[in-house]
Amino acid sequence: MTLRNIAIIAHVDHGKTTLVDQMFRQSGAVRDNQRVAERAMDSNALERERGITILAKCTSVVWKDTRINIVDTPGHADFGGEVERILSMVDGVVLLVDAAEGPMPQTKFVTQKALALGLRPIVVVNKVDKPDGRPDGAHEEVFDLFAALDANDEQLDFPTLYASGRDGWAVESLEDERKDLSPLFDLIVRHIPTPAPVRDNTADKPFAMLASLMERDQFLGRILTGRIEQGTVRAGTTVKAMNRDGKLVEQGRISKVFSFQGLERVAVTEAHAGDIVAIAGLETATVSDTLADPTVEDALPSLPIDPPTLAMTFSVNDSPLAGREGDKVTSRVIGERLMREAEGNVAIRISQSADRDAFEVAGRGELQLGVLIETMRREGYELSVSRPRVLYKTDENGKRLEPMETVMVDVDEAYQAPSLRK
Known part of the structure; x- marks a missing residue:
């Protein structure tokens, strides 16, 4: 089975949870009568009430012979400390934009991070069936946003789909028949590359993984999530954790290896390069640490944790x-x-x-x-x-x-003072 790792970017109330809900249903990950909108992307009560993503989450769907790992991205700057680390696990992003509102500030924040990392974007203009929808205008605004964020030529040549997440369909052209989300699944498989560790043929190297997310389970203890950069990981094997400088943090035995299958985190006996997994068994290792076979000497490149403000x-x-x-x-x-x-x-x-x-x-x-x-x-x-x-x-x-903040205000020329038009 082939792999694709993607992140989904969207502003508040642009329909991300609803679209992913339909992706789960149409891929067969859940039953038609099973509620998923509150469990998959908005599993936290405060997320449901505020309509924002606070906790980064990993899920997956299977489409034909491809497993698509989906990573949700927090959009607010207060939760941006983990955005870059999350995006380092994926090879492409799905940018969801409301047909009426177009790209918004939360969209810009995460999109800028994704483009800087060289990720391939797919743009989905959602809610095109709204009375005030202007899909062509939203598409043009996304292109202008990408250009303003210094996207490269390949990123500027992004594919676009028009969709209604509520009704569960996506089309390449507004004149196409509106049936299901097959065009979205097929485009992800076709446009998003296979994970970099798979392309680089690192399966035969010793195991190494960069921890990007961390949580605690009352039974399993500390659980670290990340993408396997090389080799194979198996439950019961001994690994070591190194910090960003390559210094040993701890050495221990992996008690559980989890893969994301639909809405569930399922224990597996082994996982391979390119897959996104969660590992339990270590007590001290944290985000930005490298989990690796004891023979590995160098830590994987990682981003420092943003300091508190x-x-x-x-x-x-x-x-x-x-x-x-x-x-x-x-x-x-x-x-x-x-x-x-x-x-x-x-x-x-x-x-x-x-x-x-x-x-x-x-x-x-x-x-x-x-x-x-x-x-x-x-x-x-x-x-x-x-x-x-x-x-x-x-x-x-x-x-x-003294703390300083740089602010850039984009104003149309017609509304600028004469002294600013030079």
């Missing part, structure tokens, strides 16, 4: 209303919960105060920290939080550096 102080709720909403109120249980979060979320850092009654939680932005607070509240935790504060950096002389 904001911090908040989490402490016990000492207000007069304490104990009325939650049952987990002590600093010990709050600290244990935060440490579990830090173990699975590499973009968050936790440090404890000197008196051990408060914790400094540092993250990439207010939305990321707000999601953590709301998740803990729903789990029954009561806590007090400080207002966010900027984390400053210092140079080699100990002088504090």
Whole structure:
């Protein structure tokens, strides 16, 4: 069976979850009466309520004799710390654009990362059956976006499909018969290349994989997900973990190897170069570490984890209303919960105060920290939080550096001041 690894990019409410739902149904991954929209791409309650992707997820479908691994991408900049690492697992992207709204900011953020990595894009103009749909205009705006993001000639020559994710059809031309998503599946197989490790014929080399995602299971412990760059991995074998500098992090035995089959994470005896798998058994290895056969000496190239930019102080709720909403109120249980979060979320850092009654939680932005607070509240935790504060950096002389943000505003010439038209 051949492989294709793709990521799906879309702005909020452009129909990504609905389209993937139909892909699962038409590929036979789920039954017609099985609900998948809340399980596949929006498996988190806050994701369903806010309509955003917070957690990166891997799923797969089988089309004819090809297995297509699908990676969901967080679009908000607060969750962008893992976007580049996620995109390093795939060889192409499906860019989903609303026919009425065209490309939006969330689309631009992840698309820029994908184009910079040289990934092949497929553009799907969705919701073309909407009364206010303008599919041709949306297509032209995508081309302009790609050009503005310095796409190469091959990326600018992207194929386009017109679709209705709700009704489950895609066509190459608006005049074509609207039946199902076969054109989308066929285009993915035809346009997206086989995984780079397969093209480079690395199957006979010693096993090596770069960890791109991490989560924790209460029974299996730490689970690391990534694409196998070379060789074969088997359950029960011994591997070592190296950091970005090639230094040994730990050595241990793989207890489980999981492959993504439909909505399920299924245990397999072995997996080969090019496939996206999840591995359990290691206790210290984390994102950006290389998991490899003990004979491998060099770590795989990886991107550093983006440093936090904001911090908040989490402490016990000492207000007069304490104990009325939650049952987990002590600093010990709050600290244990935060440490579990830090173990699975590499973009968050936790440090404890000197008196051990408060914790400094540092993250990439207010939305990321707000999601953590709301998740803990729903789990029954009561806590007090400080207002966010900027984390400053210092140079080699100990002088504090001022945080700066570069902003670019694109304005049509007709709305520019005369002094800007030069």
